[in-house]
Amino acid sequence: MKNIVLGVSGGIAAYKAVALARLLVEAGHEVHVVPTADALRFVGQPTWEAISRNPVTTSVHDDVPEVRHVALGQNADLVVVAPATANTLARMTAGLADDLLGTTLLATRAPVLVAPAMHTEMWQHPATQDNVAILRSRGVAVVGPESGRLTGNDSGPGRMSEPADIFERVQEMLADARAADVGGAAAPATGVVDTAKRSRGDLVGVRVLVTAGGTREPIDPVRFLGNRSSGRQGVAIAAAAADRGAEVVLLAANIDGAVLEAVSSDQAVRLVTVGTTAELDSTVHAAARGARVVIMAAAVADYRVAEVADQKIRKEDSPGAAPTLTLVENPDILVSLVRDRQDDQVIVGFAAETVDDEDELLERGRRKLARKGVDLLAVNAVGWSEGFESETNEVRVLDAEGDVVVATAGTKRAVADALLDAVVAELNLPESALGD
Ligand SMILES: Cc1cc2nc3c(=O)[nH]c(=O)nc-3n(C[C@H](O)[C@H](O)[C@H](O)COP(=O)(O)O)c2cc1C
Structure with missing residues (x-):
């Protein structure tokens, strides 16, 4: 059980926050729901109190003996603001503290998640975009907005993420x-995660390129050779880097x-987005x-297929004889990235190995490290049920000397x-690059 503050601001999507409150309670x-005064014009206090089973107020002048204006934030394990209007x-x-939500957000040291919701024009306005970028750089996590139907007949980016998605993000x-608190399964074995540093946006101003997914090599117009990578780990890295203030390019295969x-x-x-290894190769270098x-x-x-058939390969064309596919080796993208590396560029590779034995896994990782010349190599065991497609992962990160600098297991985000x-x-x- 955790103490969650649910801030609600005055947008139509406030009605969807009722479902989020219910998911959190369940x-x-x-x-503790903290609506703005305008939010209460969309969904009233009795609804919030009934769903949350806690008293609800917007004003810093209620429950003064309990010092509620700071206590809610101080006691929170997480603050989520959904919907987050352009105004909020x-x-x-700006750090305004003119209502209970404002003081709570300033008083808390807990992680903060916002779910913006507004019309496309308001979302895309430079003022809103700058505000969101500043919040991100302070370590505030952002979920959505999605593209879809908005109030009235409009549609486009600005729709609040679905309550279930926001809930999932809260849980993560x-x-x-x-x-991070207990140095548990999802924390690096080398030490407790420095959340304070992370919340300062320790990648502000850093450009990060992430490739994710799995390349596919065509056999004919309808078939391909592929792999089971879902892209979840790479996407989680892109999202985490963005949350820490980086400018991210994600090449998604x-x-x-x-x-x-x-x-x-x-x-x-x-x-x-890219499809084949050749497409990834030509895009990743630029x-x-x-x-x-x-x-x-x-x-x-x-490997790719040496000769891709123009037409679908049909059984009738070679009755009784299965066709033979000749494969040719693809270029080694990681090696060429290391070869073309810019000064002080940090290159991280991944090695997915189908071995269970920890020592053997690390040994294979060290051999790959030596072949590729990367700065860090994330080694993970994959198999029928691990690594690929799953929501969790277990990874050892080797530095250039082959030493394990991180040993971690948990959600792909962790x-x-x-x-x-x-x-x-x-x-x-330098310290100055870590933001304030
Ligand atoms: C029907 C209606 C729907 C609105 N929907 C949104 C919205 O989705 N997002 C938004 O940023 N503002 C929306 N607004 C404007 C906000 O209610 C207004 O900016 C208000 O000052 C927000 O206050 P708050 O952020 O303190 O809750 C809407 C206003 C009305 C009347």
Whole structure:
């Protein structure tokens, strides 16, 4: 059970926040709803009190003996603002404290998640975009907005994420915070995650290129050779880097739209889609120019089909004889990235191995490290049920000397943050680059 403050501001999507409150209560959390005065014009106090089973007020002048204006924030394990109106985002950026939500947000040291919701024009206005960028750089996490039907007949980017998605993000953030607190399963073995540093936006101004997913090599117009990479780990890295203030380019190879939703409306993540290894190869080198960090999480096909058939290969064309596919080796993208590396660029590779034995896994990782010449190598065991497609991962990160600098297991988001902690250490940024 965690103490969650649910801030609600005055947009139509306030009605969807009722469903979010219910999900949080049903998950066993203690929920304190803090609406703005305008939010109460959309959904009234009795609804919030009935759903949250706690008293609800907007004013700093209620329950004064309990010092409620700071106590709610101080006691919170997480503050989520959904919907976050353009006005409330601006107030957060300015640090205004003219109502209970404002004081709570200033008093809290807990993770903060906002779910913006507004018309497309308001969302895309430079004022709103600047406000969101500033909030991100302070470590505020942002979910959505999605593109879709808005109030009235409009549609476009600005629709609040679905309550279930916001709820899922809340649960992930709580799991991350728990891991950091106790040095538990999702925390790096090398030490407790420095959440204070992370919340300062330790990648502000750093350009990060991430590749994710799995390349596919065509056999004929309808078939391909592929792999089971879902892209979840790479997408989680892109999202985590953006949350820490980085400008991110995500090269996504054949990733399901539902997986990409974690970043698709994220203004700090530029999404480029690729299909084959050749497409990834030609795109990644251009994108790597100007990137301070390159993280190659994509599962790249080692081989492609020598001759791709123009027409669908049909059984009738060679009755009784199965066709033979001749494969040729693809270029080694990681090696060429290391060869063309810019000064002080940090390059991170991934090695997916189908071995259970820890020592053997690390040994294979060290051999790959020596072959590729990367700065960090994330090694994980994959198999029928691990690594690929799953929501969790277990990773060892080796530095250039082959030493394990991170050993972590947990959600792919938690693994992403542990990996980025190692990247930040490798970047050796001056204190001034860590934001304020
Ligand atoms: C019907 C209606 C719907 C609105 N929907 C939104 C919205 O989705 N997002 C938004 O930023 N503002 C919206 N507004 C404007 C906000 O209510 C207004 O900016 C208000 O000052 C927000 O105050 P608050 O952020 O303190 O809750 C809407 C206003 C009306 C009348």
